[in-house]
Amino acid sequence: MHKFLIGLMWLFAALLVADAARAERIKEIATIAGVRNNQIVGYGIVVGLDGTGDQTTQTPFTVQSMINMLSRMGVNLPPGQTLQLKNVAAVMVTAELPPFARVGQPLDVTVSSIGNAKSLRGGTLILTPLKGADGQVYAMAQGNVVVVGAGATGGGAKATVNHLAAGRIINGATVEREVPLSLAQGDSIQFELKRSDFGTAQRVVEAIERAMGPGVATAIDGRQIQVRLPAQPEARVAFLGRIENLEVTPVELPAKVIVNARTGSVVMNRAVTIEECAVAHGNLSVSVTPQTNVSQPAPLSAGQTVATTNTGIEIKQEERQLVQLKAGANLADVVKALNAVGANPQDLIAILQAMKQSGSLRAELEVI
Structure with a gap:
């Protein structure tokens, strides 16, 4: 009796721990209305590139931006003068303005090439205003672009590690206007x-x-x-x-199966169950193989050499056993049974759709 009471206490303790493990804080499942991030964006110029900038003949807006910037700095080019720039790239600068952001607070920004620059590695972003959806300037960005990657070309060969046309500037922007909240x-x-x-x-x-x-x-x-x-x-x-x-402790999610028809990915939550059903799956493949032969006439005969084609047709059908799925099976049983049928992700989509139509799949099927 004493051992029984101890075991019962351990059972209740395990249930309490399991329930606490499913509990979430309100901040993780809900947000305060109106307290949110705001996206800001700006158009800028990155300079100081090592010959990996925009090709100015194909990106005239880069040249126009440089001419406008130089004119604001008091540098006037002669009329008709064209610039051949290799160390400059036009970029879009994006950032998120957090709620309750104050003037002077630093922000991280992302710098992305919009031309045909090969790499932004080693470049410096020139002072760029970042605007919100209302057209007001909320931050100013400037700094050295950090690109996590490397690339090299030579002898017609090219090697690239990671993406070189975008980078980050940590604390690269400063808040200049606050969002009233x-x-x-x-x-x-x-x-x-x-x-x-x-x-x-x-x-x-x-x-x-x-x-x-x-x-x-x-x-x-x-x-x-x-x-x-x-x-x-x-x-x-x-x-x-x-x-x-x-x-x-949130209410358990409804049973749902998400199918990505483009990639063949299938994701099911643990609430997915099935009614008793039987599934059979097999692939029928037909291969037609043409084979070209050369017909050579006998020596000193009047015949001519001709090419003949022989076509071979082969039909293969994979034999699969009928797999019975028991009612009330959980996610692990469903996956194990469908793997036993030998279904790949694309086949699994067809099987799940057929199970849904037959009423055997106790879940909502969503194709994205």
């Missing part, structure tokens, strides 16, 4: 679930009310949860910090 406006705020689910929304409400008191949270729909904020603005940051770190 305040938590002190209004008496409530909304959390938005990353995946819409009414059950998960209700569990989030219950977790918030257990920690913060009844009536604090209300589920508006399957994605939005409205949370009442404290009246004191200085207490709202700590209040939201506590809520974001509350643990919630």
